[in-house]
Amino acid sequence: MYNLKNQTKKATKMNEVVKYHNDFNKLNLNGFSELQQNILFGLIFAIKDKKETIMLDYGQIKEFTKNSKLTGQELWKQAQELEKNLSKLDFTIIKPCEDSKIFERATYNLFKKFSLFYSTSDNNPDNPNKSLGQIEVKINEEFAYLINELTANFTRFELAEFIALSGKYTKTLYRLLKQFRSTGLLHIEWKEFLRVMDIPESYKICDIERQILKPAIKELTAPRTLFDIKRTPFESLSYTKIKGKGRGRGGNVIGIEFYFTPETTNEIEQRANKRNLEIIAQNIWCEEARNKLKRLRDIKQKTEEPTTNQVTTEIEDELEVDNYLYRNLRMKNRFDEYDTLKIQNISKDESGNIIVTLRNADDNHISEMIFKDLKHLENVFNRYAI
Template identity: 30%
Template sequence: MGNEIVKYDNDMNSVAFGKFKEKELDLFFSICFKVRDMGTKKVVLSFSELKELSNYSNRNLNRFIKDLSNTYDKMLGLNIKIMHSELSFTKFNLFSEYTVNAEEKTITIQVHEKFEYILNKMLKEGNYTKFELIEFVSLKSSYSKNMFKLLKQWETKKERKFDIYEFRNILDIPPKYRMSEIDKKILTPIIQELGQLFYNLKLEKIKTGRNVTGLKFSWSNTKLNSKLKNSEIIDIVEVSDKLNKVIEKIKKNRFIAPLLTIDNIEILIEMFEEKDLIKGLNWSYKEIKQEIKSLNYLIKSIKTGMEQKEKKLVVKTVPEVVQEQETKEEVLKENNLDLEKDQELKIAEIEKIKITKDEYEELYKKYLEKQKTNHTPFMRKTFDISNKDKYEIVLHIHLL
C-alpha cells in the first residue's frame, strides 16, 4: 500500500457506524477511497485490490464474499439523512449499485447521484475529513476506528469534545453499558491504540459529582513532539463558577483544606444541592477552628450549617411623633433598668436546675447518643452553651 488518502464530506461523520465490525469498516472505507473523485461513474474493483487496500488476510473466498455482503447490508441500514429544515429531510444510501461477481472476483460500485458531494464535490472548502487508509486499517477495535475518523475531522484544532449522550450515540454503545464497562471495553482500547497515532493524546472525563457528563480528547502537533507519544485518561470535576469561588475561599481554612481533594469534592457535590453546599461550607469555614481528620466530620458540619436560619438586620422607620414618645418612655424606664436586671438574674438563678457533675456528664453522653456522634471539643462546646442557663453544677444535692 502507498500513501492512500481517504477523503469525504464531514456530513458522513454524523452517521453512527457502530453496527459495523472491524473488517467491514476496513472494506467500506477502502471502497470510499477507490470511488473518490470518480463522480457517479461505475468503478470496478478486483477482489485482490480490495483485499490489499483493506489489509484483509483471510484467504477463504466464501468468507470474503460474506463480509462484502454484510458490509453492504449494514450500509443500507445507515440511511444517511440530509436535513432541509427542522421537519424536512431526505434519506438515501451512499451507493446506487453494489454488485459482487464471485466468478470474475470483482465488485462494481456506483455512487448515488444525491450523495456525490460526500466523496467527490465537497460543498464547503475545508468541510471534509481525510486520513491515511493504512493507519485506519491497522487499528484492531471498531471503536478505535470510528473514533479515529472523528478525531481526524478536528486535526487542525487538535481537540474534540463530546457530550456523553452524543458519544454513546455516535459510537452506538449498548444502552446497558455502565461507565465502568465503557472505560474497560471502549475508552481504554481507544486511548491505547490511538495513542500510537495521535501524539500526547489525552482523554479528560468531565464529571458533575461522580457522573461523567462529557469527554474531551486532545492531542499535540507531531512536528513539535516528534519523539514523544504519551496518552492518558484524566478525571475532571466540573463545578459552577459560584461554587468554585466558595471552594477556593474555604481552602484558606488550614483545617479544612486537606479534605478538599477532587474525590471528596465529587462526594460533596453528589450529596448536596449546590445552594445547600455553599451555605454549609461557608458555615464550616467560620466554625471549624481545629484539626479534623475525616470527611464525615466536615459533612456533619455542612449539614449543621445548612440548618442555620439566616438572620437579617431590618431597619424599621418610625414616625417622629412616635419616636419621640418612645424616647420619653425609655427615659422613664432607665431609672428602673438596674433593678429589673437584678430581678431577672434572681429569677434565672431560681429557675436553674441543680445537678452534680456526674449527672451533667451523663446528660452529655445522652446528648451525643441522640446526635449519633462522638465527643469532640466542638460538640462539647455546643452542649455547654445550650445548657448554661438551664443547669447549675453543685458538689452535692441535699434532699429534704
Template identity: 30%
Template sequence: MAKYHNDLNTVVMRKWTSEEMNFFFSIVAKAKEKGCKEIIFKKKELKELARYSNEHNKRFEKTMAGLVDKLSDLKYRERTSNSYEVMILFSYFKVEWTPDYSDMTVTIEVSRQFEYVLNKLEANFTLWELKEFTNLKSTYAKAMYRLLKQWRTKGNREFTLEEFNFLLDVPRSYKSGSVDQKVLKPILEELPQYFKGFKLKKIKANTRGNKLLGYKFTWQAEQTGTWVDDKFNPEKTTGSRKETLPDWAKDTSATLTKMEESIYKEWHAEQMAQFDITIPEFLSIKNYGGKERLALQRALKKLN
C-alpha cells in the first residue's frame, strides 16, 4: 500500500507517461518512511513495485531519463497570508544500468523540506493500493484515481471547471467534445472497477445556454465499520460482550507507538469523514476517555 500526504495530490502530473507515474509512486511507496536517508532500489524491487517486465527493458533508459527530467522540475508550492515557499521533492536521484539491462539500480534521497509530504501522515492522508494504480492505463484515470481516493469514505467529490482543468492539466485547446472523449471517457471506463457505483454528473448553470460549471463524481463510500450511539456508555450497555482494554490502554501515562499512532490517525480520519464524530486526535492516550481507547483498540484488532 502507498500512503502519502494529500498535498502531493495537488502536484500536476498529467503530462507524465504511465510508466513514469508508476515508477514515481513505486518509489514514493518505499521512501515514505525512510526520511532523508539514501535509498537504493535494485531491478527486482523496481519490477515488483512498478509491475515492470523484462519486455520493457529497452524502454527503461528512456523512461528513467524522462522521470529524472520531470523530477528536476517537480516542485511543491505553499502560500500563507505572509509567506511563499517552493520545495523540491528529491535532493539526489541517480539511475544506473548494465548494457544488457540485466541489472538496474535507482538511488534517491528525499529533500528535507519536502519530507513531510511523503512521511508525515497527518489526518488528511491518502491510502491506496499501488497495484490498482499501476493497472490503470490512462494518465487522466491515474490522476483522477489519486484525487478521489482521499475521499473514499465520503463517496463523492465535486470539482469546479477551473479546478478540474488545472488538476488534470487539460489542454486549453480542448473543446467540450474533446474533454468528453479524451479525458472523461477513460476515467469512466477504468475507475468503476475500483469505485463501486461510480458515476459522473456534469454541473451546469440554470440559465440560458446551460454553461458548464464543473463535475461531480459519486460512488459507494468505503465502509470503516458501523458506529452505534452510546455503545461505550456503561449506563446504556446491555448484556453484550464487553471489550477489555489492552495493558497499554489502561496505562494513562503511556504514549502511542509509531504503528499505534498511524493506525489511530487512519481510524480517526475515516470516522470524522464518515460519521462526523468529534474525537480529539492526541499523540498521547493519557487524556483519552474509555470511548477513544476502545476505538483505538478496535482499530488495532483490524490489523490482526
C-alpha cells in the first residue's frame, strides 16, 4: 500500500495568483463540473514553475473544493471524473519542420502523468469504496509554456476568488474576462462563445440569457470579502449581443461584448507589491528563527560542563520547543471548517506557559494557543500535525 506519510508536504496558499497562457482560455472544458474546475486550477497553481512531479495530499486537494465536508470517498469519485475529463482534454500543436514546406501536427495531453492514490478499509484494491489520499501530476513538457513560460500574454487571477465563485459557467466567464482586466472590454464571436462556455446545443438565446448570462453577471458583480478585504470581481459588468443578418443557431446574433471597469496598472502593482512585502516579511521571520535555533545549538555544543543543571535544561527545552517551528496543524474553526495553521513563533510567559503563535495559511490571520508544558504541546501537535 502506498505510504502517504513519507511524502513531503507542500503548503497551499489560497491567496496566491494562478497564471497561465491565454491559449488555455480557448479550451472547452466540456464535462468539467464546478468542483472539478476548482481542483484543476488548484493543480495548475501547484505545478507552476515546477518541472518535476508534484504531490498533493487529501487536505490540500480539499482546500480547492470549497467544501470542507467532502469525504475521502466523495473526493475519490470527483478525482476519477476529473481524470476522465483530462484524458479528453487534448492540445494540438502545429509547427514547421526544417523543411519550411512541411509542418508537423501533433496532439498531446496537458499532463504527462496524472496518478491517484487511494486507500480501502480492507486493503483490497478492488474494493469499490475507495478513499482519495493523494494526486500526483507532472506537466507535459510540450505544454510547459501554458503555465511556466509566461510573458506579457497571460491571464492571472486569485485562486481564492475563483474557487469562491458558484457555477461552472460563471467560472469560465470569469477566466475569459480576466484576460482583458486592463481594457475592460471582451469581444468574442457568438459561435466561439458558445463553444468555449460549453453551452448545450439545445439552449436558445432566451435560455442562455436567463440561465447563464444573468446569473453569472450577478455573481461576478457581487461584493465579497476575501482575506479581510472587500472586493468585487468586476465592477459595472454588462454585455451587449452583436446582431447581424441570416439565420441559424443564435438567430441573427453573431457576437457578444462584455464591458466592465478596467483595473488600473496602479491597482495591479499595489496588489503585487503587497504580496512581495508579505513574502519578504515571512523570509525575514524565518531567517531570524533559524539564526536563533543555530545559536542555541552552538551554545549547547560549547557548554560541555555547565555550572548548573538548570542551564542545560533551559537550553534543551528551547531546542525541543523550536523543533515545532514552521510545522503545520490542521484544526477545525468555529464554522466547523478545517484551517491549516503554521506555527510561526513559540515563547514562554512568566508562569512558564508555552505561547504558540499560528498563522492561517488561507487568510494570514494570526492567533495564539497556550500550553501548560511541553508534554501538552506535544500531545496536541501529534494529534493535529499534517
